[in-house]
């Protein structure tokens with residue numbers, strides 16, 4: 001259940017900017033057996049067409065909740081999400097999502113996985129194959145069209161998931177820690193790939209990540225969230241030249257951004273940690289039979 005309030009409202013989108021996505025004063029409260037938790041507390045921001053926004057914040061601060069609401073998968077909130085001026089009330093054709101765990105269909109080969117959204121929207125077979133091949137090539141999987149997910153590496157399967165989402169040509173792409181399960185080198189290389197695709201398609205992209213380096217490498221702006229309840233702590237503009245590749249990571253200005261974001265995050269992360277440390281002292285967490 002969501003609580004409604006207009007007080008404590010954070011700065012909204014500047015009216016001069018034509019935002020394609022507007023998140024306006026979102027409040028999301030989950031009711032649980034021990035009372036409830038406010039996952040999002042008056043979250044407002046806007047994203048311009050073609051912009052790359054990274055969302056970063058401690059575990060449990062409400063990042064996935066935010067994306068699930070924007071993606072139309074979660075209701076019961078207060079506030080509004082608009083895409084191109086239209087208030088969303090469920091899954092929206094303009095929005096595509098890529099999740100932390102790759103979500104390929106094991107019984108379909110790569111071509112049929114990527115062609116799936118085209119199949120359900122009734123695109124004729126010949127065109128479907130052509131378009132699926134295009135996106136397979138874009139994520140660097142040429143030659144793997146007939147392979148099944150079990151015959152691919154984790155990073156390759158994640159790229160299949162990404163190609164499938166791209167194939168539906170969403171105006172806005174939401175990615176919830178898509179590289180979390182991958183090693184550092186693969187993360188960096190896939191980060192390069194995502195950037196290339198994002199620049200090529202001029203797609204509006206929102207990426208959740210725990211990785212500050214990844215956020216600075218990819219984003220035009222970074223939205224830093226507070227530890228519970230999730231609020232917008234700060235939005236940082238990343239004024240680094242494009243095109244960027246993973247090589248930029250070793251530059252000095254890059255290092256300064258990483259230090260700045262880490263400063264913002266450190267306080268929130270330590271609030272999260274001290275919360276976890278004091279948890280066993282709370283009455284309802286005491287082992288049974290103890291006073």
Ligand SMILES: Nc1ncnc2c1ncn2[C@@H]1O[C@H](COP(=O)(O)OP(=O)(O)OP(=O)(O)O)[C@@H](O)[C@H]1O
Pocket residue numbers: 030031032037038039057058059060061062063064065066228
């Ligand atoms: N369906 C639910 N029912 C009850 N509480 C929930 C539910 N989904 C999320 N929460 C709570 O909302 C808060 C935010 O969760 P969320 O998954 O959005 O965090 P997150 O920032 O994505 O964390 P992580 O970085 O670990 O993925 C947490 O306290 C979580 O316990």
Ligand SMILES: [Mg+2]
Pocket residue numbers: 063064065
């Ligand atoms: Mg999450």
